[in-house]
Amino acid sequence: MPTALITGITGQDGLYLAELLLAKGYDVHGLIRGQNNPRRDLVADLVPDVRLHNGDLTDMSSLIRALRDSDPDEVYNLGAISYVAYSWENAALTTDVTGKGVLNLLEAVRLHAADEPGRVRFYQASSSEMFGKVQETPQRETTLLWPRSPYGVSKVFGHHMTINYRESYGMHASSGILFNHESPRRGHEFVTRKVTRAVARISLGLADHVTLGNLDARRDWGFAGDYVEAMWLMLQQPEGGDFVVATGETHSVRDLLDLAFGHVGIDDWTPHVRQDPRYRRPAEVDELVGDASKAREVLGWKPKVTFPELVTMMVDADLEATRQGWT
Incomplete structure (x- = not known):
């Protein structure tokens, strides 16, 4: 039975991904911030088989502890301050969670699997907001990033840090550049x-x-339930990579x-x-608007x-x- 750890388990993506992985026979663990998190009951109602661990992306010790206790084969980093408008109101916190939080989790994974760098596969939730002031249409994996919000800037940091850990340490690390995806759980x-x-x-x-x-x-609006399948498919590839996920x-x-x-x-x-x-x-x-040709050709994914x-x-x-x- 493969094991997965999901940060951001209380969000729409985390819930849909947990359902997908449970249906595939995974042992699913979720990281949740705060013992009195108001969305804890929602997770318990929708995905009761998920085992929850208290932790915070800004606290590396809690991430190391969650990795030790879950010992996952796959880690999906969906945790972030994801409301773009709020990122202007609190740019520092957005940077700490959405940007530096990626570094904290990557480093925790690297230390956890130091003896076998590719053993734990890592997914980073990148964002179309990284393109911001778009330099070409449609946007693809090679399009120049020009973020236009503190949220977008933070996502660019996490995206490049994921690439850096893949290239520097041989980690199986992938970034999904997801365009807007919605659902009744939004x-x-x-x-x-x-x-x-x-x-x-x-x-x-x-x-x-x-x-x-x-x-x-x-x-470019799609359905979150479709997009989490692309996340899972990325971590089933022989090597990590970066993929635009969009409807076009x-x-x-x-x-x-x-x-x-x-x-x-x-x-x-x-x-x-x-x-x-x-x-x-x-x-x-x-x-x-995204060009998901690579995801279609390599992953066999389409909305x-x-x-x-x-x-x-x-x-x-x-x-x-x-x-x-x-x-």
Whole structure:
């Protein structure tokens, strides 16, 4: 039975990945920050077979202890401060967790498997936000990185550190450059979930509007459940590498609104949407779209859920949750 350790187990990716690995017969362990973490119960409900370890990406001793206690074959580093807007409010903490946290975990893995460098396979959750002020379209593994937020800068540090440990120490270390991926488990602060949750509440008469920032921003949106399969496939390769994971399609926030409101029978959403400049980024990323040719050719991976199917899935989930009083 292979063993895996997942940081960021409480997030949407961590939960979907845990489900995938459990279905494949893995012994799955998760790192969780704080004994009173409010999402601990969610992990226990959705993936009760996961064994949890208390730890923090900023505390290497806790990482070494978690590795010792789980002794994994695979480590998936999904832990991060992942809300881009917050990274401007607390750039130092974002750097410590999302950037230096990668170094801490890489070093802990290196020390744990010092006698056999390739024994523990490592996955780093890189991000399309690293491309920022895009230098070519679509973006691929070789595209120049030009991050436009403290979050993006931190992800670039972790991405290059992963490459450095692979090249310096012979580690089986891979980075998945994942473009935007969403699900009903996405946090309420992210624009996709903010929209689908608001649409559910508006359609049920519990709200009358949603306030957003840039409606013209365009993103390559996929389903998180599809993307975690690509993570697993990376660690099954003979050698580590870097892979863009994306749909290759781009949609605007307006497209998202069209689909979400249209699904509940509201054709004209303009009376229900307000714009506030406070929700705009200090340095905007206008459009991201990925070229996942390498993932398709090397991993045999391609997305299964289309953008309209994703939006429908999220609206339906928020309608059910709102009716049940869960959100």
